[in-house]
Amino acid sequence: MKRYHGALVALHWLLAIMIIMGLVMGGRVLSATPNSDPQKLFYLQMHMSMGILILALMAIRLLVRFFTRKPPHADIGNALLNKLGVATHYVFYLVVFLVAGSGLAIANMAGLPDIVFAKSGAPLPSDFSEYPPRAAHGILTKLLILVIVGHVAAFLYHQFVRKDGMFSRMWFGKRG
Numbered sequence: 001m002k003r004y005h006g007a008l009v010a011l012h013w014l015l016a017i018m019i020i021m022g023l024v025m026g027g028r029v030l031s032a033t034p035n036s037d038p039q040k041l042f043y044l045q046m047h048m049s050m051g052i053l054i055l056a057l058m059a060i061r062l063l064v065r066f067f068t069r070k071p072p073h074a075d076i077g078n079a080l081l082n083k084l085g086v087a088t089h090y091v092f093y094l095v096v097f098l099v100a101g102s103g104l105a106i107a108n109m110a111g112l113p114d115i116v117f118a119k120s121g122a123p124l125p126s127d128f129s130e131y132p133p134r135a136a137h138g139i140l141t142k143l144l145i146l147v148i149v150g151h152v153a154a155f156l157y158h159q160f161v162r163k164d165g166m167f168s169r170m171w172f173g174k175r176g
């Protein structure tokens with residue numbers, strides 16, 4: 001078995017793009033726009049829809065991962081680092097679930113489903129800092145950035161130092 005299942009490959013790259021967009025737009029546009037700005041509702045609608053979709057696709061990917069055959073774990077010649085490599089993939093899922101979960105908690109506490117999706121016309125709170133999950137969401141998104149940086153560094157090490165063909169495992173083609 002040389003490659004991951006095509007569904008896992010497709011979801012990997014789709015989620016990579018969506019998560020990076022969520023981080024960039026969330027940090028640079030959404031949180032930089034005051035709640036009094038008329039554009040804020042639209043930004044929230046985009047961000048919340050994308051965040052919920054990320055959560056759903058991550059859950060689907062985890063399920064597909066459990067039920068499909070995978071290439072053997074990469075071996076870098078050190079049992080501890082090998083275990084760490086396997087564990088960090090689960091940490092990735094956990095952090096994404098926590099980011100999305102804390103986002104949903106802010107939305108729930110601030111009544112955003114009614115305001116943003118049902119267009120109730122009620123005003124947004126002056127900002128979200130009064131809700132404890134807002135601080136957690138901010139910290140967890142920074143942690144997610146760190147996990148992504150570590151993930152990319154590990155990929156580069158495999159691909160260019162160990163030259164063990166890591167990229168082709170997460171690309172389309174014959175699996176056998």
Ligand code: HEM
Nearest residue numbers: 022023026027030031048051052100103104106107138141
């Ligand atoms: C994996 C998915 C998600 C990512 C990567 C993400 C990313 C971000 C980022 C980077 C910020 C700005 C953090 C800061 O500057 O401190 C943010 C803020 C926020 N996010 Fe998310 N988020 C996700 C999911 C969600 C979900 C599912 C919801 C709600 C349904 C949500 C609601 C919010 C809200 C309400 C804010 C605060 C905006 C503000 O302070 O004006 N997020 N998000």
